[in-house]
Amino acid sequence: MSVDETSRAAAHTSVRFRCISGDSKETILRQVMDSDDLGRVTKRIAHEIAERNHGLDEVVLLGIPTRGKPFADRIAAALSDIHGAGFTAGSLDVGMYRDDIDIRPRARIGPTDIPELLDGKTVVLADDVLFTGRTIRAALDALADLGRPSAVQLAVVIDRGHRELPIRADYVGKNIPTSLTEHVSVRFLGIDDEDGVWIGQSEPA
Amino acid sequence: MTRLPELVIKGGSVLTEDGMARLDVRIVDGRVAELAADLDGSTIVDASDAWVGPGFVDLHTHLRDPGELWKEDIGTGTAAAAAGGYTAVVAMPNTVPTIDNAQTATYVSEQGRNVGSADVYPAGAITLGRQGERMAHIDEMWHAGVRLFTDDGTSVTNSSVLRLAMEYVKNLGGVVAQHAVDSSMSATGFMHEGAVSSRLGMPGIPAVAEEIVIARDLALVRLTGVNYHAQHVSTARGVELIAEAKSEGLPVTAEVTPHHLEFDHTDVASTDPDFKMMPPLRTADDRQALADGLRSGVIDVVATDHAPHAAREKEVPFEDAPNGVLGLEWAGPVAGKIIGLDPTRFFAVMAVAPARIAQIPDHGLPIGVGNVANITVFAPAETWTPTTTRSRSRNAPYFGMSLTGRTTATIRNGRVAHGGAI
Amino acid sequence: MNDLLTTEDLPRQVIEKLLVDAESFVEVLSRPIPKVPALRGKTVATMFFEPSTRTRLSFEKAAKALSADTMSFSPATSSLSKGESLKDTALTVHAMGVDLMVVRHGSTGAPWRVAEWLDVPVVNGGDGAHQHPTQALADCLTITQRFGSLEGLRIAIVGDVRHSRVARSNMYAFHSLGASVTLVGPPTLLPVEIDGWPANTSTDLDAILDEVDVVYLLRVQTERGGGSVFPSLPEYADRYGMTGARFGRLKPEAVVLHPGPMNRGVEIAHDVADDERSLVLLQVSNGVAARMAVLFELLGGDQVA
Numbered sequence: 013m014s015v016d017e018t019s020r021a022a023a024h025t026s027v028r029f030r031c032i033s034g035d036s037k038e039t040i041l042r043q044v045m046d047s048d049d050l051g052r053v054t055k056r057i058a059h060e061i062a063e064r065n066h067g068l069d070e071v072v073l074l075g076i077p078t079r080g081k082p083f084a085d086r087i088a089a090a091l092s093d094i095h096g097a098g099f100t101a102g103s104l105d106v107g108m109y110r111d112d113i114d115i116r117p118r119a120r121i122g123p124t125d126i127p128e129l130l131d132g133k134t135v136v137l138a139d140d141v142l143f144t145g146r147t148i149r150a151a152l153d154a155l156a157d158l159g160r161p162s163a164v165q166l167a168v169v170i171d172r173g174h175r176e177l178p179i180r181a182d183y184v185g186k187n188i189p190t191s192l193t194e195h196v197s198v199r200f201l202g203i204d205d206e207d208g209v210w211i212g213q214s215e216p217a
Numbered sequence: 218m219t220r221l222p223e224l225v226i227k228g229g230s231v232l233t234e235d236g237m238a239r240l241d242v243r244i245v246d247g248r249v250a251e252l253a254a255d256l257d258g259s260t261i262v263d264a265s266d267a268w269v270g271p272g273f274v275d276l277h278t279h280l281r282d283p284g285e286l287w288k289e290d291i292g293t294g295t296a297a298a299a300a301g302g303y304t305a306v307v308a309m310p311n312t313v314p315t316i317d318n319a320q321t322a323t324y325v326s327e328q329g330r331n332v333g334s335a336d337v338y339p340a341g342a343i344t345l346g347r348q349g350e351r352m353a354h355i356d357e358m359w360h361a362g363v364r365l366f367t368d369d370g371t372s373v374t375n376s377s378v379l380r381l382a383m384e385y386v387k388n389l390g391g392v393v394a395q396h397a398v399d400s401s402m403s404a405t406g407f408m409h410e411g412a413v414s415s416r417l418g419m420p421g422i423p424a425v426a427e428e429i430v431i432a433r434d435l436a437l438v439r440l441t442g443v444n445y446h447a448q449h450v451s452t453a454r455g456v457e458l459i460a461e462a463k464s465e466g467l468p469v470t471a472e473v474t475p476h477h478l479e480f481d482h483t484d485v486a487s488t489d490p491d492f493k494m495m496p497p498l499r500t501a502d503d504r505q506a507l508a509d510g511l512r513s514g515v516i517d518v519v520a521t522d523h524a525p526h527a528a529r530e531k532e533v534p535f536e537d538a539p540n541g542v543l544g545l546e547w548a549g550p551v552a553g554k555i556i557g558l559d560p561t562r563f564f565a566v567m568a569v570a571p572a573r574i575a576q577i578p579d580h581g582l583p584i585g586v587g588n589v590a591n592i593t594v595f596a597p598a599e600t601w602t603p604t605t606t607r608s609r610s611r612n613a614p615y616f617g618m619s620l621t622g623r624t625t626a627t628i629r630n631g632r633v634a635h636g637g638a639i
Numbered sequence: 640m641n642d643l644l645t646t647e648d649l650p651r652q653v654i655e656k657l658l659v660d661a662e663s664f665v666e667v668l669s670r671p672i673p674k675v676p677a678l679r680g681k682t683v684a685t686m687f688f689e690p691s692t693r694t695r696l697s698f699e700k701a702a703k704a705l706s707a708d709t710m711s712f713s714p715a716t717s718s719l720s721k722g723e724s725l726k727d728t729a730l731t732v733h734a735m736g737v738d739l740m741v742v743r744h745g746s747t748g749a750p751w752r753v754a755e756w757l758d759v760p761v762v763n764g765g766d767g768a769h770q771h772p773t774q775a776l777a778d779c780l781t782i783t784q785r786f787g788s789l790e791g792l793r794i795a796i797v798g799d800v801r802h803s804r805v806a807r808s809n810m811y812a813f814h815s816l817g818a819s820v821t822l823v824g825p826p827t828l829l830p831v832e833i834d835g836w837p838a839n840t841s842t843d844l845d846a847i848l849d850e851v852d853v854v855y856l857l858r859v860q861t862e863r864g865g866g867s868v869f870p871s872l873p874e875y876a877d878r879y880g881m882t883g884a885r886f887g888r889l890k891p892e893a894v895v896l897h898p899g900p901m902n903r904g905v906e907i908a909h910d911v912a913d914d915e916r917s918l919v920l921l922q923v924s925n926g927v928a929a930r931m932a933v934l935f936e937l938l939g940g941d942q943v944a
């Protein structure tokens with residue numbers, strides 16, 4: 013269970029708990045997507061991106077670290093398969109743009125790697141889980157400092173509801189309604205031991 | 218004049234002229250009237266599990282009075298002294314104005330009589346204003362009762378001036394005491410020069426700064442024959458020099474402070490200004506040599522160098538802080554830990570030798586019928602943790618430390634000055 | 640991490656985390672808008688009791704790049720310094736509403752006292768000859784950028800080690816990251832009693848020149864050290880300066896660092912100072928990024944330690 017998701021979830025629930033790295037509090041984990049499922053939704057989303065944007069010429073794909081980046085890389089690989097050309101994803105760190113530093117002193121910052129100028133392009137942001145929307149709001153702020161894209165779209169593996177801001181995803185792998193005490197963990201082989209999506213029931217502190 | 222209440226000190230082990238004895242002590246009209254078993258009286262001082270001996274005498278106290286009353290005055294300083302078991306203190310002359318004349322000396326001793334909880338014997342400066350250039354009014358101070366002369370806070374660097382003063386004091390029969398730290402080295406350092414100062418990047422004062430002053434002074438003692446007292450010895454080499462001088466038969470005595478017995482330069486690593494003293498805390502080896510010297514008698518007395526400074530003066534960076542810490546209330550347990558359960562030696566270093574060196578009458582005497590009742594009751598096994606002080610200041614490194622040994626009562630001139638009565 | 644006062648007991652993982660963060664901030668500083676809102680609404684105060692323009696500006700730039708507000712207080716030059724104690728000054732500045740205090744002072748330990756008196760994070764901007772932890776982090780960043788890591792590197796710190804807080808801070812940090820450090824200088828400028836320090840010592844720079852990967856030159860300090868601790872500047876330059884000849888004997892990948900300001904012609908020759916392998920300007924820009932990482936970590940970052 014990553015620190016990111018847990019603490020992201022924790023900050024926005026009335027039930028606050030601490031997750032010390034490596035020490036997960038959930039007791040029940042149920043798997044809702046396996047490796048094949050993840051592969052299927054990634055491919056579908058790649059197709060949708062290409063179709064919606066009439067090709068990839070104006071598209072810049074940026075993953076939001078930590079787990080938005082492997083998702084973006086897989087979308088990029090699928091897009092390369094579709095179009096027979098190498099397509100790579102960059103990354104956009106939002107740790108420095110969060111609005112909740114005071115109440116959530118665990119903001120990690122990760123690398124920002126913008127592969128090309130953003131002006132006039134369509135930026136497709138990729139993240140693993142869409143929850144309150146605050147991460148995406150921070151990403152929009154960061155993009156504003158980096159250039160002037162003509163449009164911004166959002167691709168997520170899981171939309172778990174509970175938005176606190178008027179933000180929606182354009183491409184969704186799966187909609188999973190959750191309660192606030194649950195947390196959603198998307199894992200990618202490479203940085204985790206396996207692919208898949210799990211939902212855990214977290215204990216209050 | 219009201220009669221002093223009769224006191225009986227019950228249940229203690231008493232240091233008499235013939236050694237330690239389990240006796241009760243009756244005090245009438247300010248003097249010891251009776252030494253016997255199972256005495257009764259109207260006012261009892263409980264001395265069970267305690268030693269009863271001469272009230273401690275401190276050869277080295279800074280009362281800051283006259284002139285620096287925000288740090289301490291004779292009232293608060295002697296209250297702290299009494300709480301620590303002292304019935305007499307020798308007040309250092311680095312007051313404002315300096316005790317370098319009869320009027321200032323008289324003010325101090327009279328103020329001690331008026332408001333003091335212990336008897337105050339002023340020391341006199343060796344030079345005017347402690348400037349190191351011209352002799353102070355030694356003769357008139359002598360006639361005002363001063364017996365010990367020191368420029369403490371500074372060392373007398375001019376050998377010619379020091380030699381003349383030594384001859385003068387020798388002629389009167391007094392004692393010249395020296396703050397043995399070379400001034401040029403102490404001016405450019407803030408702690409002991411060694412492994413800790415290196416790590417901290419802090420300019421240090423090498424051990425040799427003490428050695429060169431003591432060595433030079435001993436040569437002058439050899440020449441003049443004056444009674445010489447080395448103040449706050451802090452180095453192993455200093456102890457060696459004193460030992461050599463004594464075996465040569467020179468009239469030399471020496472003191473060590475409680476903080477030099479208890480701490481070393483590793484305690485300065487935190488740069489807490491409550492560990493800043495002059496001379497500075499030195500190495501563990503120096504500390505061991507001081508303890509050995511105290512036990513063997515090379516070092517004659519424990520003297521506190523009680524040096525109050527207001528909180529705002531010490532709450533500054535280490536290098537900017539004034540030197541010195543309090544000591545009167547905790548010297549007993551620190552000395553007791555080094556000496557061990559040897560009450561004769563304990564009272565020797567805390568009371569008997571200091572009174573003799575400073576030529577103070579009626580203090581430092583074994584408990585004997587007819588002697589003025591300046592008596593301390595000291596419980597050598599009582600453990601306690603200091604959290605408060607009677608001083609006006611609070612600059613001490615002992616708060617929160619567990620200490621073993623405690624003064625439970627102090628009787629000065631037949632009156633209870635601290636603790637005691639049931 | 641509540642304060643950053645020293646590198647002496649700073650765990651390796653904390654240093655590495657700060658360096659990773661600092662790399663992100665290097666990227667931020669290269670953007671057209673070199674600013675992020677991470678510390679918006681926070682106030683960073685600098686209290687510099689020793690004159691210093693470079694370090695103070697570096698901290699202010701770091702704070703501003705994070706969108707924090709800054710307050711700068713230099714009692715050495717202000718009338719407030721008359722009779723007002725360090726404690727009073729610190730409490731006064733704090734009462735104006737600061738979230739973090741950077742303290743530079745000529746006396747060892749001063750930042751520790753300030754940290755005792757205030758409940759906000761304190762960063763040591765340099766105390767006496769003792770520590771200068773943010774300089775060490777910036778220098779670790781520079782070396783990491785050049786070599787990938789400090790593990791196994793041989794680093795010589797050359798000059799007035801005895802009176803240098805940069806030498807002490809850097810030595811501990813370099814050692815923590817796996818480098819082996821040699822302190823080089825004339826005997827009067829090496830500290831006394833350094834058994835137990837994580838470094839070797841030498842008084843002969845030429846003997847080790849061809850083995851080192853990094854030569855870290857210290858500034859010859861005439862304002863500290865109380866006067867003449869070595870015979871003359873030309874003699875120093877001759878025996879311990881990074882002359883053109885010495886530079887030529889270094890390994891081809893070896894680099895030269897200097898905390899600045901440089902005494903050209905004394906500890907470093909003119910040509911060497913301007914060479915591509917002298918990383919002095921990079922040290923300065925990395926200084927801002929490293930300080931951004933420290934401020935971010937103390938005021939809202941991931942609590943690693």
